[in-house]
Amino acid sequence: MAHDHQHGHHHHGDHQNRTDIDWADMAEHLEEQAELFAPLYRKAAAWVATQQPEPGLVVDVGSGPGVVSCLLADEFPGARVVAVDGSGPLLERARDRAERLGLADRFGTLEVELPSGLADLEYPADLLWAGRSLHHLGDQRAGLAAFAERLAPGGVVALVEGGLPARFLPRDIGIGRPGLQSRLDAAEEAWFGEMRAALPGSVGEAEDWAALLTGVGLRHATSRTFLLDLPAPVGEAARAYAVATFRRRRESFEDLLDAGDLATLDQLLDPDDKSSLHHRPDVFVLAAHTVHTGQARPVG
Template sequence: MTYGRVVAVEASPEVLDAARDHIDDEWSDPRVRVELSRVDIPADTASLRDTLGRPADLVWASAAVHHVGDQQAAVTALAGLLGPGGRLALAEGGLPEQHLPWDVGLGEPGLEGRLHAAQDRWFAQMRAALPGSRRMPYGWTEALRRAGLSPVTTCSTLRERPPPLNDVDRGMVLVNLAHRVGWLRPTGLVATADLEAWDRLLDPADEHWLGRRADLFRLSVRSVHFGVLSAVPPDPTRTSDVEPACGWTAVSSDQAGSSPPAGSALSFCCISSRLPAGSVRRSSQGAESSRPGRSASPAAPPIPSC
């Protein structure tokens, strides 16, 4: 018997194929039906609503909305897929992963910080070049509120791997830094002196190779912004609809063995990140990390604690 349904959508056929392979390999719960659909948000919102066939209990969009020219229009469109008590979760923002001490002994101090700054400049250029690009001069919780959701809040999770890193984490740091430097190299946004320093730091034959350091670390913050479509219109006299806590009710191991009450089958919609060509491997990882939770109440509950 099927108790829930997940509709995963993506505009790229390549990413959809990778997601399909990942689901075939990893998804084993017969009570939850997973469907894939090629959809471009917000242009295809109406067809997605038809595909769903009913309002969604949860819409999860991970690193996707910032690839849409009009981000507010996209958030509003996603909110329009919800039923009363449904939740929209946007994984956007946070803090980029850091790996190095401020001074690595090669080049000017602050090398990794300048790499982050170059990526920010690239991001601004990418946003400006999107079709129908419009600035959104406010934060994600305000975008959720303007889409008619209340309450809204943000849950941020600190991820840390302190030094000394194990071989797996050290390898991931080296791959991540090499990818980012290689990606930004042709943009002209990284100074020549910094590129020369990175070339030495990432060269296993160089005495300054990062793979020999014992002080590498992994530190980042992931933020998810939540909004609820309330069954009761918000009180306009309230100064804020923000709840002090965040998160959603997830399926725990003990819940997985029980059956939901009759008529309570849940519907989810997952919006994947729009990754550049050649990033199918990353999209498969994202599909695993963004496996949806579930909301069990038909009315808009207070957002539970993390």
């Protein structure tokens, strides 16, 4: 399963080790990634709309800088959208984006810690979207139960969790040992495990999302995976995203990789090296995100 700690959505927490994430510092990267992934998110939102076509209130939990919140506002033009996050600076970006896009009259923000802060929502949600934010809560089952409690009758939860690890390069890139990305995936899994273990109240949980949705009282649990396929040669935005992703992996996984792989990463990140990500013609972006949905019981 892909976890990808570099997503456009999140929960702002207080873990204090090498897995610390400074969300405000990542704001630009979060925006760039979400904008690059916009085609994937639009397809996912359109699929969710087949289950909840005309929500009055859409809540984006762990919204980050609000890129997806605004996409949801586009997909559901009759809805009010509330972006919920623990980072004030990111929510300020979300408000600015909504203003620029002409959405401010039906766009709001709520700065709270999750999941308890969801109780501050003024109205129950017809659609609660959580894009790679649930796995930043120590007790995911309790977090999901809190999501379900804030649904209106017949309301839908849409979780973006899992999928496949993103790919940017061929297996053999002509420098270093072949299979670098597979080893980066293994390092990501180790990093993710440490991040989860360091969260307050961390509870181990099998990632059977359909069972978890059903377990908190939701019905019709179903899943679908959406693909982002940007083949080589990529444009400037996709290349910049690849560079930023590899840079953060180099910083985060330094003690999880051997000296040879670290040297290869340094070469890939060197803008003066013709074999780097800055210049290579074989860079691509291929990613798959899975959306899991469940519905609250209607009235009656």
